[in-house]
Amino acid sequence: MAPTGPGEAGADLTGKIRTLAEVVKTVPDGAHVALGGFAIARNPIAVVHELIRRNKRNLTLSQGVAGLDTDLLVGAGAVRHLIIGGGSLDRFGPVHCVNRARETGSLVYEDWTSLSICFRYLAGALGLSFIPIKSLIASEILARLEGGAGSDQVKAMQCPFTGEPYVALKALVPDICFLHVQIADAEGNCRILGPRWDNEEQAKAAKRIIVVAEEIVPTDEIRREPERTIIPGHRVEAIIHQPFGAYPASVFGCYDYDANHLKLYVEHARDPARVFDYIDKYILGSSDHWAWLAKAADMRQLSALKAERNLGY
């Protein structure tokens, strides 16, 4: 069993704490996976590496703003169908693997916007079959969706009350959402510190929620401030305890992004030949996340990334 964090009260009473390997084994090829990262923040990197190690194929992947997590999976050839609102590695560069895959047509691509993806997850989370929006109208994003892979996901409609034009978006219901959080307990109650983009709608839209937590705390601590619980435990299927689980991305309140490693990644990712060198060396060449951390950064480097309490980074 994975480490459960401090103290007796953090013991795995509900049996939801799993290892990465146990959980990733249950992801079928071709599944629709939603990833909770944004650019280079709180990306479920530990999960993504394990999906690549297990050679998962033909995934459908959805995300509001794609980042390092999605770029890695696309670079590794694990993705057949991408549904995203945008993508970036912030000032470290664009999502080279995603952009190249679009240029070469090696995957099916649906190009949306941050809010339309969020609304689609919201509809999924609420059990609605569709949701109207006032974005996308008169844009080439809409024209391309209508004429391409998203043609059965969007439809022009009018408000039945006022006649105002809207775009109806089909609900988005991922098979599995992988969400990286700072704090969870053994029941799966999750706290997300800092801004949380579309994490709540995305996770609650999914059929299965898998959480990777930096820290596992006793449920007593969750009960002391339950208003901080963003995803309640009864919705969560499994919790993976993995400190530095988003490295080299940042986790607010825990650690900063590793600028040096991100530069190294981007140097590899921009070159279709070298991206496989990166995957071979760092991902396939590491048996698990601890081995990856030991390969990518020593204790001194990881310590230097740890967040200062009053800054959060």
Add this chain to the structure above:
Amino acid sequence: MAAAGARELKDGETVVVGIGLPQVACFLAKATHAPGLTPLLEIGVANMQPKDTPVGLADSRIFYRATCWSGFLDVMGMNLHRGLVDTGFLGALEVDRFGNINTTLSRQGGKVRYFNGSAGGNDVASLAKRVIIIMRHERRKLPVAVSHLTSPGFPGGKSRAESGLRGGGPHRIITDKAVLGFDGETRTARLISVHPGTSFEEVAANTGFPLRRPDDLAETPLPSAEQLRILREEIDPKSVYLGQAI
């Protein structure tokens, strides 16, 4: 450029800002004439006090000391989609004569290269009461028509209502050479002022769509010494975003 952007923001407004120059201009306004501005970030941040030159929207440095942390649904849904955002402040790869924005792709000699896409850009351009675009002034970045219409200005020169869009559309294009606005009837970009050290001829030669010399062409005011100090010492001390384009 940042100072010209800041000048467009009024005290008390609610502004959704992108990373980079929009954010720099917004914080210059807030530090000077518009202390009551409420900046919002799409990821779910209100009224932050950024620190140490953030690299992106989800960098903990940009949402430092905010007054609210929420998510897309709050900022982009319950503020922007609700119609409560006065100004959307965006960057762009390309902007055309109707203020349509491309952030998706470029075409160079028949080869398509993809970039970041919309993220919140299309939502902001569709829904904010007015939109300010800030970008480098280059002929290829200001074409007659964008190579991909990511975010609508006045598509086809039509009114926003005719297109079915709620927000007011593009209001200004601010570059390192000039400030442009939009003609109320033709809905095409028109020159308002040129920056000191450049000229109408230079601006027109570096613009891909035709520009008329207005009878009342003004010179953009220079930033004040205090504005320059705030930009260089407080907002972007490492000159990551400013470069030489102030």
